[in-house]
Amino acid sequence: MTQPFGDYQLEIYFNALNGRVSDHPMDYATLERRALAALDPSLLSYIAGGAGDEATQRRNAEAFALWGVVPRMLVGAVDRDLSVTAWGHTFPTPVFMAPVGVVGLVTPDRHGDIAVAQAAAATGVPAVLSTLMQDPLEDVIPHAGETPSFFQLYTPKDRDLAASLVERAARAGYRGIVVTLDTWIPGWRPRDLASGNFPQLRGHALRNYTSDPVFRKLTGASEDPQVIVSTWARIFGNPLTWADLEWLRSLTDLPLILKGIGHPDDARRALDAGVDGIYCSNHGGRQANGGLSALELLPEVVAACDGRVPVLFDSGVRSGSDVIKALGLGATMVGIGRPYVYGLAVGGVPGLIHLLRMFLAEADLLMAVNGYPDVAEVRRNMRRAS
Numbered sequence: 001m002t003q004p005f006g007d008y009q010l011e012i013y014f015n016a017l018n019g020r021v022s023d024h025p026m027d028y029a030t031l032e033r034r035a036l037a038a039l040d041p042s043l044l045s046y047i048a049g050g051a052g053d054e055a056t057q058r059r060n061a062e063a064f065a066l067w068g069v070v071p072r073m074l075v076g077a078v079d080r081d082l083s084v085t086a087w088g089h090t091f092p093t094p095v096f097m098a099p100v101g102v103v104g105l106v107t108p109d110r111h112g113d114i115a116v117a118q119a120a121a122a123t124g125v126p127a128v129l130s131t132l133m134q135d136p137l138e139d140v141i142p143h144a145g146e147t148p149s150f151f152q153l154y155t156p157k158d159r160d161l162a163a164s165l166v167e168r169a170a171r172a173g174y175r176g177i178v179v180t181l182d183t184w185i186p187g188w189r190p191r192d193l194a195s196g197n198f199p200q201l202r203g204h205a206l207r208n209y210t211s212d213p214v215f216r217k218l219t220g221a222s223e224d225p226q227v228i229v230s231t232w233a234r235i236f237g238n239p240l241t242w243a244d245l246e247w248l249r250s251l252t253d254l255p256l257i258l259k260g261i262g263h264p265d266d267a268r269r270a271l272d273a274g275v276d277g278i279y280c281s282n283h284g285g286r287q288a289n290g291g292l293s294a295l296e297l298l299p300e301v302v303a304a305c306d307g308r309v310p311v312l313f314d315s316g317v318r319s320g321s322d323v324i325k326a327l328g329l330g331a332t333m334v335g336i337g338r339p340y341v342y343g344l345a346v347g348g349v350p351g352l353i354h355l356l357r358m359f360l361a362e363a364d365l366l367m368a369v370n371g372y373p374d375v376a377e378v379r380r381n382m383r384r385a386s
Helices: 005-017 028-038 041-048 055-066 112-123 137-144 159-172 190-195 213-218 225-235 242-250 264-272 294-305 320-328 338-370 375-380
Strands: 067-069 084-086 089-091 095-097 127-129 149-153 177-180 256-259 277-280 311-313 333-336 382-384
Touching: 005 338, 028 338, 041 190, 041 338, 055 067, 055 294, 055 320, 067 320, 095 112, 095 127, 095 338, 112 127, 112 137, 112 338, 127 137, 137 149, 137 159, 149 159, 159 213, 213 225, 264 277, 264 294, 277 294, 294 311, 294 320, 320 333, 320 338, 320 375, 333 338, 375 382
Parallel strands: 095 333, 127 149, 149 177, 177 256, 256 277, 277 311, 311 333
Antiparallel strands: 067 382, 084 089
């Protein structure tokens, strides 16, 4: 399945010839600068910040410079295939939108989760939608149209609530469950601590809880914000162990994908326990400082999986060329995090659609210029920089 994603640049140029010069940023630095100016201060530290002195967050982005592609000429790569088949679905692009727990607050109407789904419908780029939504999960997914959506689970301590959230996602039509492993407790985030900002403790992005019958039972059906927040805080973080995987697997027949895997032994053990996907990520550097970049961990995780399941990746992706490099190192699909939130903050749904098309255009054009008709050729021509 080939799509000429690179033709987006022609659309931009011809629109300019007709007097319609795009106001959307064309590079990440400009996008970030505009987004930081546009975001509400209460969201700025939460979205832009990371753990500790943010060395790991920076390393995530800088690690891509450690790798490069070697061009192959006289190939005539007129058609490039970036499609991906995973879990019985064929996706037109290898890019997806990673879960971001406060994206619902980014738009002025505070329906940012719906905006993400609308952009998914318009571009074919799937979204992994967070447990921490501003709208109930059932209200969000219809806006994604035919583009598959995935539900990210922060596993609560209450097993009945976990089962309810997973069952609701399955009934609503989500195509897989992504279990985040590294956020049962918040990491040390100086920016948030300095401002005393924790959106969920202020009652934000909790609609999947307040709309859930099990959670409402836990609160005694109270509408008191203090009761809701205190109940949420009490049950949110479940420090999962390997012993919990059998129970998680029993909750659903949907593909079960574990997010936060960085060690090859953990990947192998998860596969032996029956999971359907491995998601290599360090949460964009938001949860723990002092570690390697996720990209540095990716090749060993891919090797451990040995083609048994799809391997998803995120953390530090800032461009279409970063997407290609992550694919070249073995990722099946590559997640975008902060950049798509910034695109939404700067330009609403049109800004987010532009951001996704921009990443895909750059990725497609990089393949064309370097003579790569498909991802297999990218992988054959990846080299570590000296």
